[in-house]
Amino acid sequence: MRPIDRRTVLTGIGGAAVGAALTVALRPGQPEPAAPAKVAPPAPVAPGAGPMSGLPLAKDAAALQPDLVRLRRALHRQPEVGLSLPRSQEAVVKALDGLPLEVRTGNAVSSVVGVLRGGAPAPARRSVLLRGDMDALPLAEKNGLDYRSQTADTMHACGHDLHTSMLVGAARLLSAHREKLAGDVVFMFQPGEEGFDGAGKMIAEGVLDAAGQRPVAAYALHVGSTMPLGSFVTRRGPMLSASDTLKVTVHGKGGHGAVPYQANDPIPVASEMVTALQAMVTRQFSVFDPVICTVGLFQAGTKSNVIPDQAHFEATVRTYSTAARDRFIEQVTRLLRGIADSRGMTVDAVFSEDHYDVTVNNAGEAEFLADTVAQLHGAERFAWLPDPLTPSEDFSKVLAQVPGAMAMLGACPPGRDPATAPANHSPLAEFDDAVMADGAAVLAELALRRLVS
Secondary structure: OOOOOOOOOOOOOOEOOOOOOOOOOOOOOOOOOOOOOOOOOOOOOOOOOOOOOOOOHHHHHHHHHHHHHHHHHHHHHOOOOOOOOHHHHHHHHHHHOOOOEEEEEOOOOOOEEEEEEOOOOOOOOOEEEEEEEOOOEOOOOOOOOOOOOOOOOOEOOOOHHHHHHHHHHHHHHHHOOHHHOOOEEEEEEEOOOOOOOHHHHHHHOOHHHOOOOOOOEEEEEEEEOOOOOOOEEEOOEEEEOEEEEEEEEEEOEOEEOOOHHHOEOHHHHHHHHHHHHHHHHHHOOOOOOOEEEEEEEEEEOOOOOEEOOEEEEEEEEEEOOHHHHHHHHHHHHHHHHHHHHHOOOEEEEEEOOOOEOOEEEOHHHHHHHHHHHHHHHOHHHEEEOOOOEOOEOOOHHHHOOOOEEEEEEEOOOOOOOOOOOOOOOOOOOOOOHHHHHHHHHHHHHHHHHHOOO
16 A cells, blocks of 8 residues: 555545545645534544454454455446345345344345444443445446446446445454454445435434444445545545435427427526526535535437427535525525526426435544554555545435544555546446455454444
């Protein structure tokens, strides 16, 4: 692994988005971003302290690497989309077989939950949750890997196969030393992260209470194909944006393209709305509490000389606060209706139910994660992000109920420039599975240390 370049961090992750690139210029001597006030970190643990003091987790994880690679590549060859992932679920259950876990599968979704009961004495029973998502994306893989997808138009383009394998690795590491574990660990193998509210559905089925009590902390790692190999980054407070989908249908009056004055053409009106949305977000919302509105779908008509009755477009909307989101919903409805009314048309504007909240890292847990990475892999492998990222994640629903943190783990293959490598969600995206042992070790160490902090 090469040390992270603290001057440039390139990250492209999925969540409900198609990846993003963020360049972070950290000037020499620039202070780390300030922590939000009034958030106390967990009690610190001295290096090597705790009931598992001396356990060489990184070395143990390295010994698991060949097994994790085999599992990851098997998952990569058979990707599945959405909430029903029977083959992925079966692979995870098989990989956990023989471990001292209480394993259960989901009712409405193809989830897997494992609970490891620690054997070390503790003043009060506590638990920590570790999460890995399992679902793929509906696109055809084009990168030429020898273990590329064998399923048509389906690909692990966001690295969830690595997430699943790292979580299996963490389960194996902690199971080998359960008698020294001062509490319980919940392993959350989640389907449907890519726009299907898998986390919300698992919460509804009781994952947060799987150990018998709410976790004291929750953690997740997300790989990035445009981050330097082996680098870890996170931030305190908002980490990823909230996500909504706006769906708009403009109703006009169809007719012949040669006599548009006898019709009421919805296409130019819908186009005007698209432009007006861009003006609204740049002129009515603060750059310090930003809104992103990107129209990615526009559909109208069937033939060049036919004016259609309606035009339809859809936009992804990203926000970083409830206030900005609520205000956008209110103002966009008024804006679109005003434009439609002025043109003698009607408009339907609805927000779909696939809303993802802002992913907010607890400041103390983010610092605890940073310290854990430094203890395991060295401080040079970690950097703080000064600004949130624009993609979204449904791990936000876990963090809304349990203090915790998500971090990014760089997986850009050697020989590729992170600045130009295909990003997550690209059909050309590649993730180096050499990072999996380090990721599994971090997840295991987070649970280990947090249960004694």
